[in-house]
Amino acid sequence: MTSVDFVDAIALAKHRQNFEETEHTRAYREMLAAVRGFQNAVVQANPSPEQLEQMTTSLQQMQAMLEAQALPEVERWYGRGGGRDGKLQLVTPQLIFEEVEDDRIHAHTTAGEFYIGMNGAMHGGIVATIFDALLGRMAAGTQGRVCRTAYLTTEYKAITPLNQRLDLVAKVESVERRKRFVTGQLWHGDTLCATADALFIEMLPGQQ
Numbered sequence: 001m002t003s004v005d006f007v008d009a010i011a012l013a014k015h016r017q018n019f020e021e022t023e024h025t026r027a028y029r030e031m032l033a034a035v036r037g038f039q040n041a042v043v044q045a046n047p048s049p050e051q052l053e054q055m056t057t058s059l060q061q062m063q064a065m066l067e068a069q070a071l072p073e074v075e076r077w078y079g080r081g082g083g084r085d086g087k088l089q090l091v092t093p094q095l096i097f098e099e100v101e102d103d104r105i106h107a108h109t110t111a112g113e114f115y116i117g118m119n120g121a122m123h124g125g126i127v128a129t130i131f132d133a134l135l136g137r138m139a140a141g142t143q144g145r146v147c148r149t150a151y152l153t154t155e156y157k158a159i160t161p162l163n164q165r166l167d168l169v170a171k172v173e174s175v176e177r178r179k180r181f182v183t184g185q186l187w188h189g190d191t192l193c194a195t196a197d198a199l200f201i202e203m204l205p206g207q208q
C-alpha cells in the first residue's frame with residue numbers, strides 16, 4: 001500500500017487515528033524527545049571544526065539508517081497519537097492536552113531555544129503553527145472529525161517566552177454546516193501573549 005492509495009483525507013485520517021501506543025512506539029516518542037533536545041542544543045552552540053566534522057558524520061549515518069527504512073505516510077507513526085501527550089510530531093513544541101471537551105480545550109506547552117525568533121521571543125510562525133495544531137484538534141473535537149484550515153488569523157499581543165510554561169485555551173465559537181469557527185489564546189501566567197481565530201472546514205468524502 002502506498003500513500004497515493006489514500007488521497008481521500010477522511011480515509012487516511014480515520015486509518016491513522018486508529019493508533020495504539022506500545023512499548024515500541026513509546027520508544028519512538030522518546031527518540032523524538034531526544035531530537036527536540038538536540039534541536040535546542042544545536043541552535044545554542046558554536047561547535048569547534050573537529051566537533052562539527054564528528055557531528056556531521058554521525059548525523060549522516062543516522063540519516064542513512066532512517067532513509068533505508070522510509071515508509072509511505074499511511075504506515076508511519078509520525079503524526080499519529082493524540083492523547084494527553086499529543087501527537088508524535090516535531091513541527092511544534094510538545095503540546096500536553098489537559099482537558100479536551102467537544103467545545104473547549106485546555107493544553108500547555110514549553111518551547112525550547114529551537115523555536116527562537118529573536119531576543120528571547122518565540123518565532124511568530126511557530127506561534128501560528130501552535131494555534132493551527134491546537135485549533136485543528138479543537139475542530140476535530142472528541143470524535144476526531146476530519147477538518148482542514150480555511151483561514152487562521154493570529155494577533156501577537158506580547159512576546160511569547162521560551163523555556164516557560166505556556167497555557168493554551170481553545171473554544172468552538174460557532175458551527176454552520178461544515179464550518180467550525182474556533183478561537184484560541186496563548187497565555188504566559190497572567191499575560192495574554194497571542195490570540196487566534198480560525199475557520200476549519202469539515203472534509204467531504206473524496207477530498208484530499
Ligand SMILES: CCCCCCCCCCCC(=O)SCCNC(=O)CCNC(=O)[C@H](O)C(C)(C)COP(=O)(O)OP(=O)(O)OC[C@H]1O[C@@H](n2cnc3c(N)ncnc32)[C@H](O)[C@@H]1OP(=O)(O)O
Pocket residue numbers: 017082132133134136137140144145147148149150151177178179199201204207
Ligand atoms: C484526534 C484528531 C486530532 C486532529 C488534529 C489535527 C490538527 C492539525 C490540523 C492542521 C490542519 C491543517 O493545517 S490543513 C492544511 C492547511 N489548509 C489547507 O491546505 C486547506 C486548503 N484549502 C482547501 O483544501 C479548501 O479550500 C477547503 C477544504 C478548506 C474548503 O474547500 P471546499 O471543501 O470546496 O469548501 P467550500 O465549498 O469552498 O467552502 C465551504 C464553506 O466554507 C466557506 N469558506 C471556505 N474557505 C473560506 C475562507 N478562507 N474564508 C471564509 N469562508 C470560507 C465557503 O464560503 C463555504 O461556506 P458556505 O457556503 O457553507 O456558507
